[in-house]
Amino acid sequence: MTRPFLRRPEALLGGAILLALILIAGFAPLIAPGDPLAIAGRPLIPPFTDAGLPLGTDRLGRDLLAELIHGARTSVAVGLSAALVAVFAGMTVGTAAGFAGGAIEAALMRIVDAFQIVPGFLLALAFVSVAGPSLWVVVLAIALGAWTGPARLARARVLSLRESDFVAAAKVMGMSPAEIAFRQIMPLALPPVLAVASVIVAAAVLTEAALSFLGLGDPNSVTWGAMIAEGRNQLRSAAYLSIIPGIALVLTVISTYLVGEALTDSLTGRDKR
């Protein structure tokens, strides 16, 4: 018997953290109104010493809590958008390749190979340095390295579905190949891809942080990666500047994995006894 998704402890824990994060991201302007990059007080106030600035201030005297809250916004937005773009692109290419077969499949899968050989982070790095850092460029750059997994999964699933009787029946009925591929087969290939979507989200959040850390994030928005990078200079004197956004990053990634793991288990009927 498969336990439903919501009866799994890891799903509840991860889900609670993620939900909090998404709420914080969604309501960031309400929770921490004003410009998070504005100076709020004395520079380098340590955390838990000033009730008005609970997490303290950075080198320029900006409110760390406000930065963290607005940074969540970027992380969640970039992580989810990149995963969405990657899953959509991967599903489309994988389904087309698996269904078409022959030369089209060979060509598409070689492209997938090419993208998979280059490390995703290098791809993102190269793309952002060429296209210039903005939120959408970063999203595309991350998706560029993440769409191959969904493409392979979708293709494998489509290959086995392609030979089923209901596909033959649809052909005999006079349905067009595009409709068979994308309306009949693709929805059935979605569950295994959805199961890895959480890994893609987690990786996207990390990649975004890494890009920002290297100064290739969107300069107009606060990001955790940029915060860590900024704090790097005071690592000896004020380590909390890097540690606090670091903890936020780790919590986000871990809770995404937990939710993903639980989702995979309940989607595939896999269960530990």
Added chain:
Amino acid sequence: MTLLLGLTGLSVHYPGASAPALADLGLALFEGEKLAIIGESGSGKSTLARVIAGLLPPGSRIEGRIDWGGGPTPRPGRDIGYVFQDPGGSLNPLLSVGRHLTEVLRTHLPLTARDARARAAELLDTVQIPDPARALNAYPHQFSGGQRQRIAIALAIAARPRLLIADEATSALDVLVQAEITALLRALCDAKGMTLLFITHDMALAGQLADRIAVMHAARMVEIGPAARVLRAPRESYTRSLLAAHLDLASPRLVGEAR
């Protein structure tokens, strides 16, 4: 006649199912007889075969009694041989035919490796696999569906069971192969004095093979009797409807002859 197996008030509920898969069933199975269990899908005929062989899924609820006449409760694999519908299902694609047979033989009988191999070749010969010595080194996929079913039968009878259960063992096969396998099962049981429980949905096949026929319908046994009597003078209307639905080369045609 010696009683091999007696079932009294036997009921089976599968986990999570409200209706019983087998309800209040009584049956006496005698040594050396060939009994066909006939029924359509969902009638409970396969459940009957599985409960006897101890192959029900975990969590199934069994009520009533299963008594083995003479001797202790038999062990599946040793005292009960089971042949499934899908010949591929009971064979591991990664093991050679010889490995399959010697493993079963050495698990149940005190044999040396060499004797087990010789005995395995004999078994393949018994089920009429050509060139048994070579077949021992071959893998399941190298055989046709009919030959795989012969190998599955060889496996089932390897430990010299007292009871052989054939659960729709010929249903997945071509008509020509089906006739050969049916003949093989009959010959094997006659030669070795094995009791045969033959589960099928085909009336005529049951009539060709069995001494007695039991008819299952909606988890119950509705009729049992000597094969000829059940086929010639069925007492239950359900049995009559099954017979009426049977098609052979003398049945009325549904269309006119070609112009």
Added chain:
Amino acid sequence: MTLLVARGLTKTYPGARRIRALDDVSFEIAPGETLGLIGPSGCGKSTLARVLTRLTEPDAGTIRFGGQDWGALKGRALRRARGAMQMVFQDPGAAFHPRATVAGALCEPLRLHAIAPRSDWPDHVELLLTQVGLSPELAPRPLSALSGGQRQRVAIARAIAPRPKLIVLDEAVSALDASVRARVLDLLAQLQRDMGLAYLFVSHDLAVTRALSHRIAVMEAGRIVETGPAEALLAAPRTEILRRLIAAVPTIHTEKVPS
């Protein structure tokens, strides 16, 4: 006047053994007639069914159907013409999209072949269900909730929806219980009379084929080895394979029981 003329169909599957599934196969089907196609497994009859329905392309040969060069149709022209030749598959569980409802499955052909405006679809679905002997109340149910026999009736309803001239029945009743099978065969015969349908009835079961077919073609190793009117052909078989197929039909060795 013939409905379908196939000439010299040849198909070899690539691979180590280069199996010749079809070897210069030629035959005709007249409007409103059933041609039974019988043969042992692996004889090429399923390949022939798939070549006719353009699911598999032959290496050589021509197919003329309804006055068109059917084998040369491509793309949109082929999809438009497909309404005239439909197919029913063996496994009624696999022939529908896993998430389809009865109404959803029946609306597809109505939409694809513009049989009726969208607002009339519910009426058409109801009519189709009545035509195949199902209750219109089944329309909103998922196909997975139906029995095998009911699903096969929905498959037949889907096949007649675009008003075809020929339906290819590929082992269409082989997976059904005998009593269900008898009623589905009755339905097929009745639809043929009402709609003037022609059938290609592909089967390994000679008794069933004989019941529904005007003419029978016998296949062996990719070739049609014998063709003729059903009764005449079975009364005087000329090939060894047909004699073996006739001998393999299990018969109940008694006179038919009066019910």
